[in-house]
Amino acid sequence: MSKAGIPKGTRDFGPVEMGRRNYIFDQIKEVFRLHGFSQIETPAMERTDVLLGKYGEEGDRLIFKIMPRGRKLNQLKTELEKDQTAEVAANKTAEEALRYDLTVPFARFVVQHQNDISFPFKRYQIQPVWRADKPQKGRYREFYQCDVDCIGSDSLLNEIELINIMQEVYERLNLPDVTIKLNNRKILAGIAEAIGEKDNMMEITIALDKLDKMPVEKVNEELKNRGISEEAIEKLQPIMNLSGSNEQKMDTIADVLADSEIGQKGVEEMTFMLGQADAMGYKNIDFEVTLARGLNYYTGAIFEVTHPDFPSSITGGGRYDDLTGVFGAKEKLSGVGISFGADRIYDLMLQKELFPESVENVTDILFVNFGDNEAAQVLKWMKQLREAGIKTELYPDTAKMKKQMKFANDKNVRFVGMVGEDELNKQEITLKNMKTGEQESLTVEAICEKLGK
Amino acid sequence: MSKAGIPKGTRDFGPVEMGRRNYIFDQIKEVFRLHGFSQIETPAMERTDVLLGKYGEEGDRLIFKIMPRGRKLNQLKTELEKDQTAEVAANKTAEEALRYDLTVPFARFVVQHQNDISFPFKRYQIQPVWRADKPQKGRYREFYQCDVDCIGSDSLLNEIELINIMQEVYERLNLPDVTIKLNNRKILAGIAEAIGEKDNMMEITIALDKLDKMPVEKVNEELKNRGISEEAIEKLQPIMNLSGSNEQKMDTIADVLADSEIGQKGVEEMTFMLGQADAMGYKNIDFEVTLARGLNYYTGAIFEVTHPDFPSSITGGGRYDDLTGVFGAKEKLSGVGISFGADRIYDLMLQKELFPESVENVTDILFVNFGDNEAAQVLKWMKQLREAGIKTELYPDTAKMKKQMKFANDKNVRFVGMVGEDELNKQEITLKNMKTGEQESLTVEAICEKLGK
Structure with a gap:
């Protein structure tokens, strides 16, 4: 006989978890759609x-x-x-x-269907990915990624659109305390140039990326170990200790990068993005020159969203120059995209108790089963209730009242409906509010009116 | 360099296909939820x-x-x-x-979480499954199954609920011409008993199941080859040629099965189900004694939905006695469930042009990009439009008008919004209906009123 169990690092999602997960995905999808992004799906294999x-x-x-x-x-x-x-x-x-992520399948999709796609192509994709990592707390072998990208346009308006998306998603999820961190790979390249270590941009970037995890001294040490000259490290210090408002930070950076062409381009892009975000009234945008993110294919803007009550970032992404080259695309296709960390958002929302109660309410009215006669009437009324958008079910067996009420409780239904001989005669339903305990006798029409969508 | 391609038997779904697929899944899910079923998901592996x-x-x-x-x-x-x-x-x-289907993972789920589940457990599950079959037209190596089951209750009200679900799903999908075929495994067992071939129920069932694919003579031959006596085959003929209304057919069957206890039980169950369906006013219910379906674990009701314009069934299922025994469940758990064939429904709806136009409309208003000044204003108005539920985007580059209009056309947007110097001064948007070609100048508030959800 087989034993019931699942592979290491994978999870089942029961009704309550699914209610919460669907809530997150539905909000995110709705924001994507409102911005004109369309969904694609690629095969698991x-x-x-x-x-x-x-x-x-x-x-x-x-x-x-x-x-x-x-x-x-x-x-x-x-x-x-x-x-x-x-x-x-x-x-x-x-x-x-x-599939290991959604980026490579997306690149493959774009090349394979390039003749049918009108660019710029705005797509979102929400599917599981699989990694044979050693499982640990918060790290799974199967997990969902939730990617949104616009490919085939260099315009910074795409970056602005992604900022709007992050802003609107976290507003909807009742997480207004997030910080949207911005940086630009061109600024990082400019810094490397300005401190005389042009060829070591990657080394400097990787070290800078660790500034939020280790003290400045440790990062300096790492820079030294990575072959950066003492002089350059010295020149880097004002940047590592940058503070003040976004404007103040930009001013300092612009000075440092005055002689670097690529650095100036980065400053220009960042200034545009900060200005637009400001015009939209966003107060939670943070220019962070140390933000680099691990991935080394970003070439322009870099994004990351953090929340004070959560240890790691909950969204991230950036601009890349040539997503599809590896599959032999006709021309370079630049794009920009971000990925929402659904599992982390889930954990954060659970911890802060942010899921609306309705998310876990599977059934609006559960009818007690008093026997075949009553059931026949209830079945007809239930059809009317469903037509009004009310989720309703009839307990299938004529079990003891206590058992049926316990079931209603366990299933967290909003109301219990009772139709016995009295109610049949009156053609009314006794409706019990499971939260307040209140009971009232109502016609099916009155209930449709009261609870209908 | 890698070539862009996907494994044999798998598919990509682009924006248009996804719009249509989501439409089908959303309708089905909504009906499941209205009946108090809750969603679960299990790992792919x-x-x-x-x-x-x-x-x-x-x-x-x-x-x-x-x-x-x-x-x-x-x-x-x-x-x-x-x-x-x-x-x-x-x-x-x-x-x-x-996973190869959703049934075994569901059984495994129920056993693994049996202490946390309140029975009867009503679950639905919509996920892909994988089979290394030889791919051919309409047969894929990755495809979605869409299962709904109630487990832990013997009541026939569960069967009635599934009939309601089938009825409501196909009403919503604008496919009212479906036939819901019903049979009962107990009637099949009764027939085997009544014709003196009690031990050959499976053989007879398998042969009967083929009656819609081959003529009676061929089936008779197959029965003979399967070791059924000539006498029994003779006795079977009235049943193979059964005709008339459901009631007439039931009368004939009830006569044939008068001496079979299990057969009588089947007749009783079928009579109850037909009566309930009749009370709900359903006209498309067909009692088909030849309906057996391939799967041999059904023990009671058997369901199948067909459509006159489609060669194979589009939904099927039945009652099973002991789903979880193979995983060592404490007690036998009887259940009943059906599975919607999403790919087939998709093909049928496409063939009959039943998808609402809105399904393929990704964007309500695409704004032409006239430059940075205009874009700054448009970005603010777009936020207002999104808040009213209007899907809107701004073409990211200041490309030639012709190119932007072609893009709007290719993307099948409903309206194009134009904001140039004139509009900036008037604080209005010129809105062009892409279907009729009509243009009007409106404030953002008027557009929210006109197109908002």
């Missing part, structure tokens, strides 16, 4: 050659590959016998693998 | 031992297994070297596999 080599060596290892079948399985046997690691043999023969 | 042995030998072969990693991969190598088929070795070492 991609061709192994599409995924391998896109996420570094570590990524390649963490991609779930599909076991070959039939003749291919025998080929795996042959490969395993050769003088190579088992991993190489497996990667050679596995034809399919589970 | 199940433990291999949970899936193997549940779908027969053929099923085991078609389950996608996950390639083992690390030490387990070396174990696969060792197993492959042993004197056994490669498949046996693969099944032994693969720890995870992709």
Whole structure:
């Protein structure tokens, strides 16, 4: 006999969790749609050659590959016998693998369908991804990503649109205390140039990215270890200790970058974005020159959203220059996108008790079952109630009242409906509010009026 | 360089397909919810031992297994070297596999969480499943299933609820011409008993199931080949040629089954269901004694929905006695459920042009980009429009008018908004209806009034 259990690092979602998750996804999707983004979905499995080599060596290892079948399985046997690691043999023969993120499948989608797409292409995609990471608290082997990108336009208005999206999503989710952090990769490049370490932009960026996790001294040490000169590190200090309003910080940076062409371009872009955000009345925008994010394919704006009550970022993204080159796209397609961390938002909202009660209310009215006669009438009334948008069900068995009421309680229904002989005669329903305990006798029409959508 | 392509038998869904698919799923989900069903989701990967042995030998072969990693991969190598088929070795070492349907994961879920569930448990689940079948027209390796089940109650009211659900889903999808076919496994068992072939119920059922695909003579031949006596086949003929109204058919059947206890029970259940459906005013219910459906775990009611313009059934299901026994559940849990064939419904609706136009409308108003000054004003107005539920976007680049209008056309937007110098002065928007070509000048408030939700 099989034992009931699920693979390590995966989760079941029951009714209550699903109610909450759907609430988050519905709010996010609605904001995406209001901005003219449209949804796509790609298969869970991609061709192994599409995924391998896109996420570094570590990524390649963490991609779930599909076991070959039939003749291919025998080929795996042959490969395993050769003088190579088992991993190489497996990667050679596995034809399919589970997607590791939504970015590579999106790039593949754009190239494959480029002749049918009108650019700029604004898409969102909300699907699970799989990573064979060691599971730990908050890290799963299956989790949802929630990506929104505009590809095929260099305009900074796309960046502004994403700021609006972040703002509106977190307003809707009742999380107005978020901070939207902004930076620009061109500013980072300018800094490297200005301190005389032009070729070490990546090294400096990676170190700067750690400033929120370790003290300045440690980061300086790391910079030194990464081969940055003492003189350059010295020049970097005002930037590492930048403070004041966004304007004040921009002024300091603009001075430092006066002689760097790319740096000036970055300052110009950032100034435009901060100005637009200001014009929209947003007060929670933070220019953070230390923001770099791990991914090294960003080329312009960089975004990150944080919340004071949560240890890690809950949204992030940026602009990239050439998403599709790796699949041989006709021309370079620049784009900009962000990704909402649904699991983290879930944890944060749960912790702050921000889910509306209605999210967990599956049923509006549960009717007690008093027998076949009463049930026949109730079934007809239920149809009327559903037509008014009221979620309703009849307890299927003629169990004891106590059992039926316990069920109603456990299921967290809003009202219990009772139709016995009296009610049949009066053609009314006794409606009990499960929260207040109040009872009243109403016609089905009155209930439609009272509770209908 | 990788070539952009997807695995055999899988599909991408672009914006238009997603609009249509979401429409179908949203209607179905809404009906499920109105009946008090709640959603669950299970991981894409199940433990291999949970899936193997549940779908027969053929099923085991078609389950996608996950390639083992690390030490387990070396174990696969060792197993492959042993004197056994490669498949046996693969099944032994693969720890995870992709779900093959939603029924086994649901059974596993119920057993695993039985202490947290209040029964009867009404759940729906809409997720993809994977099968390594040979792909062909209409058959994919990844496709969505859309299941709704009530488990833990023997009451026939659950069957009635499912009939209501089928009825309401197809009303909403504008497919009122469907036929809901009903049968009962107990009637089939009764027939086998009545014709003196009690032990051959499965053989007879499998043959009867083919009556809609082949002529009576062929089925008779098959029955003979399956070892059914000539006498029994003779006795079966009135049932194979049953006609008339549901009542007339039930009368004939009740006569034939007069001496079979299980047959009488089936007649009683069917009479109840037909009576309830009649009381609800449903005209499209068909009692079909030849309906058996392939799956042999049904024990009571059997459902199938067909449409005159579609070759195969678009919904099906039935009652089962013991879903969870295989996972060692404490007690037998009887349930009843149906599954909507979303891909087939999609094809049928497309063929009959039943998708509302709005489904493919991603954007209500696309604003032409006339430059930074105008854009600054438009961005503010767009926020107001979104707050009124209007989907709106600004073309991100100051491209030529012709290019922007072509984009609006390709994206199938409802209106184009124009804000140039004139409009800035008047503080109005020129709104062009893309279908009629009509233009009018309106304030943002007037547009909110006109198009807002």
